[in-house]
Amino acid sequence: MLRLALAYLRERSLLSALNVLLLSLAVAMLVILLNFSAQMSDRFERDAQGIDLVVGAKGSPLQLILSSVYHVDMPTGNIPLSSIDLLRGDPAVARVIPVALGDNFRGFRIVGTEESYAQLYDAELAEGRMFTANSEAVLGSKVAEETGVTLGQQFVGSHGLVGDDGGAHEHHPMETVGILAPTGTVMDRLILVSVETVWDVHGIEHDHAHGDHDHGEDGHSHDHEAHDHGEAAHSHDHEAHDHGAHDHEAHDHGAHDHGAHAHGAHAHDDAPAAIAEPAEEQPMRAGGFQRPDALAPEVTALLVTYRSAAGAVRLPSMINRQTDMQAAVPAVETTRLLSMLGVGIDGARLFGWLLALIGGLSIFVALLNAASAREGELALLRMMGANKLQVFGTIIAEGVIIATAGAILGLLLGHGLLAVAASMFRPVQEMGLDPLHFEPAEITIVLLVIAIGVVAALIPAWRVFRADLTRILARAT
Amino acid sequence: MASPVLEISDLRLSFGSREIFNDFQLSLDPGNHTLLLGPSGSGKTSLINLVAGLLSPDSGTITVDGETMSGLSASARDDLRRRKIAVIFQTLRLISALSVRQNLLLAQKLSGVARDNDKVMTLLEAVGIETLADQRPKQLSQGEAQRAAIARALVAEPALLIADEPTSALDDANAGKVAELLLKTADDMGATLLVATHDARLKDNIPAAIELQSLETAVAA
Numbered sequence: 001m002l003r004l005a006l007a008y009l010r011e012r013s014l015l016s017a018l019n020v021l022l023l024s025l026a027v028a029m030l031v032i033l034l035n036f037s038a039q040m041s042d043r044f045e046r047d048a049q050g051i052d053l054v055v056g057a058k059g060s061p062l063q064l065i066l067s068s069v070y071h072v073d074m075p076t077g078n079i080p081l082s083s084i085d086l087l088r089g090d091p092a093v094a095r096v097i098p099v100a101l102g103d104n105f106r107g108f109r110i111v112g113t114e115e116s117y118a119q120l121y122d123a124e125l126a127e128g129r130m131f132t133a134n135s136e137a138v139l140g141s142k143v144a145e146e147t148g149v150t151l152g153q154q155f156v157g158s159h160g161l162v163g164d165d166g167g168a169h170e171h172h173p174m175e176t177v178g179i180l181a182p183t184g185t186v187m188d189r190l191i192l193v194s195v196e197t198v199w200d201v202h203g204i205e206h207d208h209a210h211g212d213h214d215h216g217e218d219g220h221s222h223d224h225e226a227h228d229h230g231e232a233a234h235s236h237d238h239e240a241h242d243h244g245a246h247d248h249e250a251h252d253h254g255a256h257d258h259g260a261h262a263h264g265a266h267a268h269d270d271a272p273a274a275i276a277e278p279a280e281e282q283p284m285r286a287g288g289f290q291r292p293d294a295l296a297p298e299v300t301a302l303l304v305t306y307r308s309a310a311g312a313v314r315l316p317s318m319i320n321r322q323t324d325m326q327a328a329v330p331a332v333e334t335t336r337l338l339s340m341l342g343v344g345i346d347g348a349r350l351f352g353w354l355l356a357l358i359g360g361l362s363i364f365v366a367l368l369n370a371a372s373a374r375e376g377e378l379a380l381l382r383m384m385g386a387n388k389l390q391v392f393g394t395i396i397a398e399g400v401i402i403a404t405a406g407a408i409l410g411l412l413l414g415h416g417l418l419a420v421a422a423s424m425f426r427p428v429q430e431m432g433l434d435p436l437h438f439e440p441a442e443i444t445i446v447l448l449v450i451a452i453g454v455v456a457a458l459i460p461a462w463r464v465f466r467a468d469l470t471r472i473l474a475r476a477t
Numbered sequence: 478m479a480s481p482v483l484e485i486s487d488l489r490l491s492f493g494s495r496e497i498f499n500d501f502q503l504s505l506d507p508g509n510h511t512l513l514l515g516p517s518g519s520g521k522t523s524l525i526n527l528v529a530g531l532l533s534p535d536s537g538t539i540t541v542d543g544e545t546m547s548g549l550s551a552s553a554r555d556d557l558r559r560r561k562i563a564v565i566f567q568t569l570r571l572i573s574a575l576s577v578r579q580n581l582l583l584a585q586k587l588s589g590v591a592r593d594n595d596k597v598m599t600l601l602e603a604v605g606i607e608t609l610a611d612q613r614p615k616q617l618s619q620g621e622a623q624r625a626a627i628a629r630a631l632v633a634e635p636a637l638l639i640a641d642e643p644t645s646a647l648d649d650a651n652a653g654k655v656a657e658l659l660l661k662t663a664d665d666m667g668a669t670l671l672v673a674t675h676d677a678r679l680k681d682n683i684p685a686a687i688e689l690q691s692l693e694t695a696v697a698a
Contacts, residue, residue, distance in 0.1 A: 004583065007574035376569045383566075385528065385559030385587035385633065387552060470526045473569070 001390050004381075005397035012370065019362050020406045023449055026355035027410020030445050032418055033352060037345050038439050041338060043432055044070065047186040048330035050095075051121045052312065055083060055319055056301035061328035062337060068099050068301035069330050071109050071186055072427065075101055078298035079325050086323075087304060092311030100198040103157035105425060108143045110157045110174075110191045112122060112198030112299070118180065120303070121187040127151050128178035134197045138178035141190040142432075150178050157191075157201065159219040172201040189432065199297050360452035363402050364459065371395055371460040378464050379472040388465050395461035403453020407446040479507050480543055482636050482669040483528065490523060498524050501537070505637075505669050510660055512680065513673040515689030521647035521673040524689070525641050526672075529562055530554030542636040559588050563630035563668075565659075567642035568593065570626035571614040577601065577609040577625045581632045588633030603665065604658055612652045620651040627658055631666050638668040644676050656682035 009016040047070050054063040058076030066073035087096045097120060100112030111117070115130050118138070128151045131138050139149060148153055154173040173192060182188055306312055312329075319327035371378070378391050386394075419435035420426045478632035481504045505511055515521050526532040528539060530546050531554075539546040542561045546554060563584075571580045601642055604624040606617075606626040623643060630638055630651045640659060644652035656679050663670040672683060682684060696697040 003579075004572070004574070007572075007579070011574040350617050361632070374573070377572050380566070381573065381587070382555070383558070383564050384584050384629075385555075387555045388560075390587075418540070470531045473522075475528070475529070 001386075001394045002401075003104040005072075005394050005401060008370065008374075008394070009398055009401060015366050016402060019359060019366060019402050020409060022362055023359035023403060023406025023453075024357060024409035025415055026352050026359055027407050027445060027449055028414035028417060029352040029355060030349065031414030031439075031442055032413055033345055033349050034439050034441055035414070035418060035435075036433065037128055037338075037341070038441070039433050039437060040341075040431060043186075044330075044334040044338070046121075046184065048334060049185075050305055051303045051330050052294040052306045053304040053315060054086065054328045054330060055079065055304060055325050058324060058326045058327070062333045063327060064301060064326065065330050065333040066337075067101070067184070068303065071101075071111075071190065072431065075300045076326070078300055079302070081297045081299060083302060083323070083325060084299070087302060087315075090315065092308050092315060093304055094307035095303075095305040098195055099301045099303060099361055100195045100298075101300045102198055102202060102269045103159055103175075105143070105149075105155050105157045105191055105427075106147050108147070108189055108191055109194055110137070110198070112193055112195035114195070117303070118187065118192060120185045121185045123183045123185075123187045124178045125178050126181040128176070130178055131192065132177075132199055134170065134194055135174050135191065136177045136197070137174040138180060139176055139194075140181040140188040140190045140193040142181050143191055144176075144179045151176055151179060158326055184432075186432065191428075195297075195299060204297055244262075272400075306323060313364065356449055356452055359379070359406060359449075360403075360456040363399055363453055364406070364456035367395055367399060367457050367460040367465075369466050370398075375464065375467065375472050379467075379469050382469055383473075387423055392461045392465040395464060396457045399457025399461075400450060401453075403450045403456075404446075407449040410449070411446065413444060479534050481505055481648075482507050482509070482542050483671065484538075484540040485528070486494075486538045486540075488527070488539070489535045490527065490532070491535055498534070498537075505671060505682070507636075507669055508664070508667060510663065510670040510683050511672070512683045512686035512687060513671060513689065514675065514677070514680075514686050515673075516621070516675055518629050519689040521675075521689060522641065524565075524566065525639055525673055528637070528639060529564060530558050539574070561636045562635055563588075563635035563638050565623075565626050565630045565638070565640040568620045568646050571629060573614050576611045576613055577606065577617070577628075580625065580629050584632050588635075590633055597628075597632060601625075601630055601661055604628045619646055620655065623647065623651075623655050623659060627662060631662050631668065634666060634667055638663050638666075638670045640672045640674075642674050642676065643672060644679060645674065649678065650677065652678050653682070 006016055016475070048065075051069060054068050056068055056075065059076030061072050064076050067075040079118075084096055084098055086474055087093050097114055097115060097117045098112070099117070101109060102112075105108040118130065123140075125138075126141065129140070137155075139147075144150070147155070152175070154175050156170055156173050172199065174191075180187060180192075304311075306314070306315070316327040316329060319325055321325055381394070415435050418428075418433060422433050422435050423429075479639070482628065483503065485501060485503040487501075488498045490497040490501075501524075510565040513521055523532065523548065527534055528541070528546075530549070534547065537547070541557060544557055546557060555675060571577065572583065575583060578594070578597055578601070580602065582592050582594065585592050585597070598607055598610065600696070601610050604627055606621050606624050606628070609621060614625070617625060622644075627643075630640075638659075643659065644655050647655060659670060659672070660682060670683075672679060
């Protein structure tokens with residue numbers, strides 16, 4: 001009887017195809033929404049693992065989280081380097097990881113940070129080693145895969161966070177010293193360098209006192225004297241990196257080819273505040289890069305892990321009230337973001353189910369018409385020996401076949417569209433959406449759509465089941 | 478002597494106050510070919526429905542190939558029909574979505590006979606449309622479609638073959654051919670044939686006839 005149902009569907013192939021298409025569009029939409037919301041939620045959770053608090057420049061807390069944790073938005077600005085010591089000195093803080101943003105390589109963000117940032121995501125080296133000196137870079141797995149950069153190769157970052165428009169830092173090539181194994185987190189899409197590398201690339205003079213923050217979780221046990229290279233060491237370092245001219249007074253942007261950065265339009269870009277590109281409303285530092293005090297080393301944000309719950313009670317309010325910085329809690333902001341997005345997603349999901357119901361209604365109308373049109377043939381089937389259940393099953397089978405085909409096609413279409421979106425749209429790539437990921441709830445969608453097909457076929461099938469065969473034969477013969 | 482393939486005894490059937498059969502009797506021996514003649518409304522179709530188990534009589538018994546229809550449940554009547562009876566209609570001949578060959582294969586399956594493509598082709602050859610085996614019903618002429626319907630009915634190897642107005646839609650030439658074909662194939666298959674019709678042309682081919690005249694009692698001709 002399944003063959004007969006298929007034959008009937010083939011007989012009116014256009015109508016059948018349209019019904020399949022309608023259902024597949026509904027399923028595709030639901031699959032896309034499901035994967036988008038589920039993967040985004042998972043991603044948010046994974047990327048924020050171990051980060052209790054993010055401290056950054058005043059502005060939108062959500063923007064701070066998005067830029068510093070998920071790396072999908074522009075930073076709110078920069079904060080003074082001294083904030084690291086401020087937080088590391090707090091007994092309620094277990095770990096402070098600095099994040100300095102400002103450049104990208106082929107769209108992948110270059111993050112000035114410390115080794116502990118990779119440890120945050122349990123990132124392990126697939127090749128090479130972690131960076132130990134300036135201009136050394138460690139690539140996330142996706143970066144290496146998509147750019148083709150291999151161990152030992154040099155690359156040049158571009159100013160800005162989203163492409164090559166900001167101009168390349170030709171004079172500061174970075175060497176790939178390590179490639180991380182995939183983590184399934186934002187780490188896969190990042191290029192890690194030391195904070196000093198970011199400063200150097202942007203011509204920001206600094207001493208190496210920051211280095212003593214690099215190698216510990218708590219940051220309290222470092223021997224500052226042992227790591228304080230002072231001016232001499234600084235000069236040495238800059239010579240090594242061809243930054244001999246990084247003198248505050250004689251900060252020669254021309255020598256660094258910063259003309260390409262359109263400094264006139266983005267004076268803040270090359271100032272410390274512009275290590276990260278601030279939000280548009282971020283006030284430009286007075287005097288821009290021409291003022292020596294504007295070139296003080298800064299970082300974009302600090303990722304904080306509490307040592308105790310007391311930190312959660314005290315630190316955010318202390319930072320927000322008593323400093324020029326803001327503290328944002330990733331869990332709170334992502335919940336807020338998901339809640340905002342949730343309204344739209346719920347609306348779209350409702351539309352998707354509405355589309356599925358319209359598909360079901362279309363199947364119902366098609367089968368009702370078909371059952372009426374071929375009532376004589378169904379009676380003939382009975383005369384040929386089919387029982388009532390077999391005839392009933394033929395019509396139900398038609399509904400199930402259409403719904404199943406629609407569901408399967410919808411699954412393929414949904415994942416196909418996700419793949420297209422992931423390959424074409426940068427935000428989707430940055431979100432790390434995996435088009436091949438299969439959400440268990442997709443099975444529920446498929447089953448519900450098949451159920452719609454069954455329900456749509458029930459009434460036509462029931463009418464045939466209940467039909468008076470003698471009357472049909474009298475009409476049909 | 479072999480027992481009748483169809484035996485109807487004391488059959489009574491009424492629709493409301495309208496009496497269709499009153500103590501109707503009929504007996505058809507194996508291999509018999511019989512016409513059931515009568516004008517429209519004479520009860521031919523009702524008799525076919527009764528024999529096919531689609532209708533239950535008010536009283537009386539109908540026995541097909543030794544199995545009594547009366548008193549059986551609807552599903553048991555379905556099963557008896559499936560195994561013993563095949564019906565050919567005037568216009569309702571084949572399943573439109575299937576090819577001629579697929580129609581015959583489906584008929585085999587539904588009647589519980591093993592699917593046998595060779596047998597199907599042999600039967601199509603017997604009715605002269607083997608070259609049309611893979612055509613859809615709508616691609617056939619009226620005569621070809623009726624031949625296919627005969628093949629479809631016989632492929633299930635029924636004990637009783639009932640034809641309801643098999644030639645009414647056909648011209649004289651085709652009507653004669655179809656009648657001859659019905660007789661020949663029924664003979665070949667050993668099936669008992671009951672042809673219900675108002676088409677008097679068939680008297681030439683099937684001399685034995687029962688005439689339903691006044692919606693009451695059949696008179697053997």
